[in-house]
Amino acid sequence: MAITRMNNPLLEMIRGHELPPFSHIRPEHAEPALDAVLDANRAAVRELEQISEPTWDNFVAKLERLDNDLHRVFSPVGHLNGVANSPDWRAAYNACLPKLSAYATEMGQNQALYTRFEQIAQSPEFATLSTPRRTIIEHAIRDFRLAGVHLQGEERERYAAIQQQLSVLQTRFQEQVLDATEAWVWNTDDIADLDGLPQRALDAAAAAAKARELTGYAITLDAPSYIAVMTYATDRNLRRTVYEAYATRASDQGPEAGEWDNAPVIQEILDLRQELAALVGYANYAEYSLATKMADSPATVETFLLDLAAKARPAAQRELDALAAFAAERGGPTPLAPWDVGFYAEQYREETLGLSDEMLRPYFPAPQVLDGMMAVAEQLYDVRFEPVRDADVWHEDVTAYAVLDDAGQRRGLFYVDPYARPGKRGGAWMDDCQGRYRTDDIDQLPIAFLVCNFGGPVDGKPACLSHNEVETLFHEFGHGLHHLLTQVDELSVSGINGVAWDAVELPSQFMENWTFEREALDRFARHVDTGEAIPAALLDKLRAGRRFQAGMATVRQLEFALFDLRLHRDHRRGEPAAVLETLEQVRSEVAVIHPPEWHRFPCSFSHIFAGGYAAGYYSYKWAELLAADAFELFAELGVFDQDAAARFRDTILAMGGSVPAAELFEAFRGRPPEPDALLRLHGLAA
Numbered sequence: 001m002a003i004t005r006m007n008n009p010l011l012e013m014i015r016g017h018e019l020p021p022f023s024h025i026r027p028e029h030a031e032p033a034l035d036a037v038l039d040a041n042r043a044a045v046r047e048l049e050q051i052s053e054p055t056w057d058n059f060v061a062k063l064e065r066l067d068n069d070l071h072r073v074f075s076p077v078g079h080l081n082g083v084a085n086s087p088d089w090r091a092a093y094n095a096c097l098p099k100l101s102a103y104a105t106e107m108g109q110n111q112a113l114y115t116r117f118e119q120i121a122q123s124p125e126f127a128t129l130s131t132p133r134r135t136i137i138e139h140a141i142r143d144f145r146l147a148g149v150h151l152q153g154e155e156r157e158r159y160a161a162i163q164q165q166l167s168v169l170q171t172r173f174q175e176q177v178l179d180a181t182e183a184w185v186w187n188t189d190d191i192a193d194l195d196g197l198p199q200r201a202l203d204a205a206a207a208a209a210k211a212r213e214l215t216g217y218a219i220t221l222d223a224p225s226y227i228a229v230m231t232y233a234t235d236r237n238l239r240r241t242v243y244e245a246y247a248t249r250a251s252d253q254g255p256e257a258g259e260w261d262n263a264p265v266i267q268e269i270l271d272l273r274q275e276l277a278a279l280v281g282y283a284n285y286a287e288y289s290l291a292t293k294m295a296d297s298p299a300t301v302e303t304f305l306l307d308l309a310a311k312a313r314p315a316a317q318r319e320l321d322a323l324a325a326f327a328a329e330r331g332g333p334t335p336l337a338p339w340d341v342g343f344y345a346e347q348y349r350e351e352t353l354g355l356s357d358e359m360l361r362p363y364f365p366a367p368q369v370l371d372g373m374m375a376v377a378e379q380l381y382d383v384r385f386e387p388v389r390d391a392d393v394w395h396e397d398v399t400a401y402a403v404l405d406d407a408g409q410r411r412g413l414f415y416v417d418p419y420a421r422p423g424k425r426g427g428a429w430m431d432d433c434q435g436r437y438r439t440d441d442i443d444q445l446p447i448a449f450l451v452c453n454f455g456g457p458v459d460g461k462p463a464c465l466s467h468n469e470v471e472t473l474f475h476e477f478g479h480g481l482h483h484l485l486t487q488v489d490e491l492s493v494s495g496i497n498g499v500a501w502d503a504v505e506l507p508s509q510f511m512e513n514w515t516f517e518r519e520a521l522d523r524f525a526r527h528v529d530t531g532e533a534i535p536a537a538l539l540d541k542l543r544a545g546r547r548f549q550a551g552m553a554t555v556r557q558l559e560f561a562l563f564d565l566r567l568h569r570d571h572r573r574g575e576p577a578a579v580l581e582t583l584e585q586v587r588s589e590v591a592v593i594h595p596p597e598w599h600r601f602p603c604s605f606s607h608i609f610a611g612g613y614a615a616g617y618y619s620y621k622w623a624e625l626l627a628a629d630a631f632e633l634f635a636e637l638g639v640f641d642q643d644a645a646a647r648f649r650d651t652i653l654a655m656g657g658s659v660p661a662a663e664l665f666e667a668f669r670g671r672p673p674e675p676d677a678l679l680r681l682h683g684l685a686a
Contacts, residue, residue: 008033013072018445019413020076020433022394027092030077034096037073038103041066045110054116055125056133061439063113064136064491068437068444074100075433079449082431084394085178085423094171101167105160108147117141132490132658139498139657146291148280155279162276169269173250174610176260177603178425180249181221183256186241189216195235198358201228203458211422221246222420223427224455230342231357236333243339244598251600262603267577269609274573286569289615293502294622294661298569301618302562308621308678309558309590315551315684316592323348323549338595349548355541357466363525363534364465366418366454372524373477374401376514380645381485381653382406388413395421397456403484412436412484414448418473419456419463427606428452428472430479430508435497438489446495448480464528467542471512478511479504487654498657501616505623506630506661507652513631516543517639550682554621555590561618562586564608568615621678626665629677633669 009024010033044066051059074096081093107113117140120126126134148159187209188194194202194217202217204225209218219225219242229242248254250262270285277288286298295301324336327344336344350356374385384404391400397419403411415433420426433447452473457463465473482504483495492498514520518539525534534542563586571577579602587594595601607613630652633644651668666672679685 008036010073010076011036013076014069019388019391019400019447022076022080022392024392025076025080027086027088030074030092031095031099033073034077034099037070038099041070041103042106045107045113048116049110049112051116054120055123056120056129059116060120060133060137060140064437065439065442068434068442068491070103071432072434075431079431079433080394082425083417083423083451085175085425090175094168097167097171098164101164102160105147105163108144109149109151109156109159110144111149114141114144114149117144130490132488132493132656135498135658136490136492139492142291146280146288151279159276159279162272162279166269166272166276169265169272170610173262173265173269174425174606176250176262176265177606177610180256180260180604181426182422183259184221184245184249185212185214186219186238186245187214187216191217193217193235193238194219194233196232197228198232200361200455200458200464201225201232203461204228204455207458221249223453224420227342230339231346233343236340236343239339239343240337247338247595247599247601249600249604251603253598253600262609263579263600266579266602266609270567270571270577271573273568273614274571278573284569284571286565286615289568292500293616293619294500295502295618298565298615301565301622304622305558305562305565305618306589309555309562311679312551312554312558312682312684313590313592316549316555317551319549319552320592326351338593338599341593345549349545353541353545353548355538355545357468359538360467360534360542361464362528364467364470365528366457366463366465368462368524368526368528369465369470369473370399370416370418372520373474375523376520377477377481379640381481381649382646383411383485384408391415397421410445412446412448414450414480414484417449417451418454420453421456424451424453426453428476430476430483432483432496435483435491436486436489436494437491446484446486448483450476450480452476462528467515470515474511474515475508478508481511482507482653482656485649485653486656487650488656488658490658493657495656500657500661501612502619502622503626503661503665505619506626506665509620509624509627510630510648510652513627513634514639516546519639547683551684552592554682554684555592557621558590559583559586560605561621562590563602564605564613564617565615568608625675625678626673628681629669629673630665632674632677632680 008029009021010029013020014037044062048059048062077093077096081089117137121137121141126137148156151159191202194205197205205217205219208220208225209216212218219229226242226246230239233239245255248257250260252258252261252263273285277285280288282288290297290301323341323344324334326348327336327340328334332344333340346356378384385401386404388400388402393400393415395417398415398417400413400415402413405411429451431449431451433449434444436446437444454465454469455463479496486495488494496504521539522533526532563583566586567579567582570582583602608617613619630648634641637644647668651664655664676685
């Protein structure tokens, strides 16, 4: 049967379906649906270009609706490509990318639309508009300029070509990381080879072997398998083997050398980004990236990162020295190699704190944690959650939930997809299925995707999470709450839309704090077999463990952030990308652990080469400072203080991107952020 508008489930989204009909969406639906919505949007834009006296109602509101139609149709496509990747989905998604890029460039460089936004901004009506509507117009004018609306002739054509090439290259980067991750497997029939691994990791390895039609046990590069080996395997050679495979994914080194090498892709991406920045008047891509962020310049960001490094690196070096001495006392290698650090760190933590991941894991059965996470949000923000039993999902592990207000009315919906599986992109993320959008004839609820890659249930036993994984889940849920609890009705600045990128991590990192608090943990942290709550002594160790090797963890993130910033600031188009040289220079300034020469971390650094963090990875630390300062108020007043929680909900969460993030933070805290709050959180303050 030919795909038509009437039988394409993606186009049902325009006709008002609340949730995407995932079980009916096929790769062959993607391109026809995109073509249909792009054709309709272009026809509508031609009419809008003719308006002589633009207003919010006759111009901006109609563009908002066009944007909503496009996003609702295509967001399920991008999502399924990430969580159910297959050759057919990959081909369908890649066929759509050039069309999306071309349309985005057309819109961004449409002089007629830009002129009409300027007319509204300069009209008497502008002062009468609500704050969210004024913000949308200001953002639009800024974004037109960033898109090169003033470019003419060959430069305009070149900008469009660059955007198309970048969309293809960034997708290729991610695909090659996924392919390299899934291609490698280490198989053994001898359980002695996996000495030290806890039983749940052995069970998962046996299940992985069975899924691949292998005998015995299979170690893969999926995060749960990789982390288990690096933390517990007593065989140092095995740790090195797995480390090398992971550290050289999609590169010219390691066991799959050259098979999916991302180095040439990185070179092209950097060249094109720098060229794009120059076309629209910026000295480099870092300056271009920061035009939409809180930080005002690369120099400001670099100073922030180096100041933090100066305070954290001495502590990190002391931590590494103590770990090396501990390992040496137990006959460990001197010096420690990177594949030794996690193994001895876990032993050292257990000896010094009496704490290990495996001690904590039985207290965190995944279904229980999910329920408790929502219970925490219910008490904080005066909402309720309930499963959506009839939701159409893309995998049996997925559950949909509705968010209800105190009157029982739906505020939003979200999906949780918690477990790793073949064909699913690694990592954890929250994504926007659709935003809150309310007009005279539209009452659209926000919908979010929460995706993680935890080890799943084995042999009917519930998956039990490490505490780090519990933090990850709360982190992504924080993003979700930011999107779901918005009270802004205008699409472009509701929820996470329009939020400065270096502030978007504030709600997520803020939520992590409740995974350390007794009042919150009692809602979900109960032993999988006995139902016992975490004993007080173990909780004390968990909280002390938050500061365990905090210096080492901090400088590792600073290494990534400085590398990202400098690479996008200093690269010169046409010159060989100084990727490894830049990384080595950064490490000489801030790192305490130095990987071997063959390490190729940049080739799998999807955040900056395939995600939205290019020249923006510093945002994690920038927002972590905001989150630490915000939580200090709860530490003073009580972690479920209702006045503080209501203020956080009504400023940070409710206002979305309608007000600058710095203003919202000051409205919540009553002052600008305190620079040393992050150091105090991690015990690094002098």
